[in-house]
Amino acid sequence: xxxxxxxxxxxxxxxxxxxxxxxxxxxxxxxxxxxxxxxxxxxxxxxxxxxxxxxxxxxxxxxxxxxxxxxxxxxxxxxxxxxxxxxxxxxxxxxxxxxxxxxxxxxxxxxxxxxxxxxxxxxxxxxxxxxxxxxxxxxxxxxxxxxxxxxxxxxxxxxxxxxxxxxxxxxxxxxxxxxxxxxxxxxxxxxxxxxxxxxxxxxxxxxxxxxxxxxxxxxxxxxxxxxxxxxxxxxxxxxxxxxxxxxxxxxxxxxxxxxxxxxxxxxxxxxxxxxx
Amino acid sequence: xxxxxxxxxxxxxxxxxxxxxxxxxxxxxxxxxxxxxxxxxxxxxxxxxxxxxxxxxxxxxxxxxxxxxxxxxxxxxxxxxxxxxxxxxxxxxxxxxxxxxxxxxxxxxxxxxxxxxxxxxxxxxxxxxxxxxxxxxxxxxxxxxxxxxxxxxxxxxxxxxxxxxxxxxxxxxxxxxxxxxxxxxxxxxxxxxxxxxxxxxxxxxxxxxxxxxxxxxxxxxxxxxxxxxxxxxxxxxxxxxxxxxxxxxxxxxxxxxxxxxxxxxxxxxxxxxxxx
Numbered sequence: 001x002x003x004x005x006x007x008x009x010x011x012x013x014x015x016x017x018x019x020x021x022x023x024x025x026x027x028x029x030x031x032x033x034x035x036x037x038x039x040x041x042x043x044x045x046x047x048x049x050x051x052x053x054x055x056x057x058x059x060x061x062x063x064x065x066x067x068x069x070x071x072x073x074x075x076x077x078x079x080x081x082x083x084x085x086x087x088x089x090x091x092x093x094x095x096x097x098x099x100x101x102x103x104x105x106x107x108x109x110x111x112x113x114x115x116x117x118x119x120x121x122x123x124x125x126x127x128x129x130x131x132x133x134x135x136x137x138x139x140x141x142x143x144x145x146x147x148x149x150x151x152x153x154x155x156x157x158x159x160x161x162x163x164x165x166x167x168x169x170x171x172x173x174x175x176x177x178x179x180x181x182x183x184x185x186x187x188x189x190x191x192x193x194x195x196x197x198x199x200x201x202x203x204x205x206x207x208x209x210x211x212x213x214x215x216x217x218x219x220x221x222x223x224x225x226x227x228x229x230x231x232x233x234x235x236x237x238x239x240x241x242x243x244x245x246x247x248x249x250x251x252x253x254x255x256x257x258x259x260x261x262x263x264x265x266x267x268x269x270x271x272x273x274x275x276x
Numbered sequence: 277x278x279x280x281x282x283x284x285x286x287x288x289x290x291x292x293x294x295x296x297x298x299x300x301x302x303x304x305x306x307x308x309x310x311x312x313x314x315x316x317x318x319x320x321x322x323x324x325x326x327x328x329x330x331x332x333x334x335x336x337x338x339x340x341x342x343x344x345x346x347x348x349x350x351x352x353x354x355x356x357x358x359x360x361x362x363x364x365x366x367x368x369x370x371x372x373x374x375x376x377x378x379x380x381x382x383x384x385x386x387x388x389x390x391x392x393x394x395x396x397x398x399x400x401x402x403x404x405x406x407x408x409x410x411x412x413x414x415x416x417x418x419x420x421x422x423x424x425x426x427x428x429x430x431x432x433x434x435x436x437x438x439x440x441x442x443x444x445x446x447x448x449x450x451x452x453x454x455x456x457x458x459x460x461x462x463x464x465x466x467x468x469x470x471x472x473x474x475x476x477x478x479x480x481x482x483x484x485x486x487x488x489x490x491x492x493x494x495x496x497x498x499x500x501x502x503x504x505x506x507x508x509x510x511x512x513x514x515x516x517x518x519x520x521x522x523x524x525x526x527x528x529x530x531x532x533x534x535x536x537x538x539x540x541x542x543x544x545x546x547x548x549x550x551x552x
Contacts, residue, residue, distance in 0.1 A: 007293055013316035019289035040289035058470070061544070194334070194498050220496060220504040220544070222470050227503015228496040255544045263542035268337070268496070268531045 006037065008052055010225035011195050016052075018042065018223075024119050029111040031163040036119045042223060044119050046087060048112070048158055052223045054087050059123055062189070064256040065219040065231060065264065067093035070152045070185045071100070072247055072261060073233075073240040077151040078102070081179070083139035083167065085156030086112030088124035094154075095126045096251040103132050108163050110136040140166045146179035153180060155188035160199065168199070170206040173234065177210050183237040186211070193271045194226040204275040207234040215240055216275055217264040219255065230271070241265055282313065284328055286501035287471050292328075294318065294499075300395050305387040307439040312395045318499060320395050322363060324388070324434055328499045330363050335399055338465070340532040341495040341507060341540065343369035346428045346461045347376070348523055348537060349509075349516040353427040354378070357455070359415035359443065361432030362388035364400035370430075371402045372527040379408050384439050386412040416442045422455035429456060431464035436475065444475070446482040449510065453486050459513040462487070469547045470502040480551040483510040491516055492551055493540040495531065506547070517541055 003022075009015040024036040024044065035047040043056030054062065067090050071077050078101045082090050086107030094103045105127070107113055113134065116124040127134055135142070139155075153176050160168040167188070176186045190203045200216070208214040211234030221229045233240055241262060248258040279298075285291040294315050301312040311323040319332030330338065343366050347353050354377045358366050362383030370379045381403070383389055389410065392400040403410055411418070419429075429452050436444040443464070452462045466479045476492070484490040487510030497505045509516055517538060524534040 011317055013295035014318070015293045017283055017291045017293050041287055042290070218496075220494075220502070222502035222504065226496070226498035228498065254546045257542075257545050257548070259542045260544060263539040266533075266535045266539035268536060269533050270530045272533070 003040070006047075008047075008050060016223065018045070025115050027111060029109050031109045032158070034109075034111055034115065036115050045223075046112070046116065046120065049162055051159060053158070054089060054120070054123065055223055056120065056122065058222050059087075059089050060254045061219050061221050062224075062229065063089035063093050063123075064253050065217070066090050066154050066156055066187060066189065068251070068253070068256045069217060069231070069240055069261060069264070070154065070187045070233060071097050072258070073235065073238050073243055074151055074183070074185050075238065075247060079150050080104070081106070081142075081146075081150045081153045083143065083153065083155045083157065084108075084164070085154070086110075087116040087120055088113070088127040090154055090156050091129070091132055092123065092126040095129050095131065101131065104135065105132065106135045106137050106139045106142045108136070108138055140172060140175070143172065143175040143179050148178075148181055150180050151184055153184065153186045155186070157189065159191065168203060170209070173207050173210050176234075177236070180236065185233065185235040185238060187231055187233045190216070190230045190232040192224065192226040192228050193230060193274060194228065197274050200230055200232075201274050203232050207232055211235055213237075213239050215265055216267060216271070218267065218271070219264060279316070284323075284326060292499065294321070301391050303387060305385050307385045308434070310385075310387055310391065312391050321499075322388070322392065322396065325438055327435065329434070330365060330396070330399065331499055332396065332398065334498055335363075335365050336530045337495050337497050338500075338505065339365035339369050339399075340529050341493070342366050342430050342432055342463060342465065344527070344529070344532045345493060345507070345516055345537060345540070346430065346463045346509060347373050348534070349511065349514050349519055350427055350459070350461050351514065351523060355426050356380070357382070357418075357422075357426045357429045359419065359429065359431045359433065360384075360440070361430070363392040363396055364389070364403040366430055366432050367405070367408055368399065368402040371405050371407065377407065380411065381408065382411045382413050382415045382418045384412070384414055416448060416451070419448065419451040419455050424454075424457055426456050427460055429460065429462045431462070433465065435467065444479060446485070449483050449486050452510075453512070456512065461509065461511045461514060463507055463509045466492070466506045466508040468500065468502040468504050469506060469550060470504065473550050476506055476508075477550050479508050483508055487511055489513075489515050491541055492543060492547070494543065494547070495540060
């Protein structure tokens with residue numbers, strides 16, 4: 001029962017290693033291997049298929065940057081969909097926007113929701129908010145059945161292996177476009193430029209074919225491969241780089257600021273070159 | 277002689293692990309443990325006292341961001357000093373500025389220079405440039421003996437343990453101010469905000485007492501702790517955020533751009549809060 005070290009191989013030849021005090025829960029769910037562990041450095045941490053999904057210490061970066069960039073870009077987001085994101089962190093950030101009337105979360109794996117509520121309460125707490133509807137189901141199918149419905153769609157998926165593989169397909173982006181209203185915005189995590197440049201290039205290419213405004217932005221996530229994470233944003237009408245100052249309202253954050261909203265789109269040259 | 281895994285514990289409870297094909301050189305020098313290894317993911321890599329210093333694959337980030345931010349901030353840098361940096365990477369970037377007439381490198385450990393030339397030739401090559409003077413010696417003493425001499429001083433040190441401990445002291449920053457001309461600029465690597473927030477706070481406080489313009493900027497370095505590295509810049513006259521567009525000239529880079537020059541100073545909120 002003593003501490004041990006867990007290693008996530010982020011590539012065949014590189015990884016991170018984390019001191020684990022104890023395992024809180026481990027289970028092969030219907031869809032993936034789920035481990036909830038208590039770590040010394042990062043607090044409680046959720047692993048899916050051996051990959052770090054979120055931790056109590058650094059979760060704010062990912063969740064704030066997924067949610068606030070599109071929500072401040074859209075002038076009046078009222079109806080928001082999150083695909084994946086069963087830990088509830090993106091929902092928590094969405095709930096900081098009083099104009100949002102309803103947020104729907106569709107995660108394929110109910111166990112992620114269940115154990116996040118139990119072991120990551122500061123992250124998952126807003127899943128109980130009355131403005132939130134939680135559905136356990138297939139996000140791909142939910143998108144396929146939605147038409148002209150959402151102002152903003154956020155895809156908070158795992159890597160394109162296992163249950164998330166369909167969420168990195170052009171057909172999925174076309175479905176998202178259909179599910180969005182005529183001025184809708186979509187954002188998806190799109191991995192890192194050091195180890196998966198082809199993924200970023202492909203996502204960008206596919207999204208560009210469907211959305212007139214397609215942009216890439218980054219954030220530092222220390223428990224994710226390379227520490228430099230990217231997000232691909234597709235928008236039908238509003239440009240995240242042209243948000244008017246009065247659109248921003250005060251929210252409590254630890255990473256996002258209105259200045260960073262724009263600076264996050266200024267890419268290192270090798271990343272900008274990837275998506276030329 | 278087969279491959280093995282090397283782990284750098286970046287904190288007591290977190291680290292990175294790297295597949296090593298073979299050790300090219302290992303030596304306890306007069307000042308530190310030096311290991312030059314061939315890795316699968318990062319090419320040849322220099323370790324000092326078990327910490328990753330630089331690798332062939334990601335070295336460009338650190339070296340470009342140390343050199344070009346101050347060199348484009350100063351309107352006419354001619355005489356430049358590098359303290360530490362024996363691998364030669366910062367010197368290589370300085371040499372991309374034709375206006376620089378002389379660059380002096382002072383590294384305390386001649387073995388770092390020797391083995392960088394041998395195993396990291398793309399990084400160290402410009403140490404042979406005729407505009408470069410290489411001195412093996414104590415950077416702290418060199419600074420103490422210099423007066424009103426340099427336009428830009430760059431401190432490319434190891435962490436504040438071992439031979440570099442004096443390079444994170446207020447007395448050193450006072451010496452740097454004295455060694456700089458009346459419109460001089462200084463930059464130093466100042467570690468990461470996730471694991472060493474106090475170091476950043478202390479460096480910022482000390483530098484502010486000496487330099488009227490003190491700023492912090494960041495870059496993503498995947499082989500450094502947390503992937504989010506900071507640099508502290510102290511300037512007597514010129515503000516890096518107010519560089520005129522015509523100051524920038526074309527140079528070949530992989531990370532730095534003139535847009536990133538300014539965006540790199542836009543800090544995540546928790547980092548900005550550190551140095552308030």
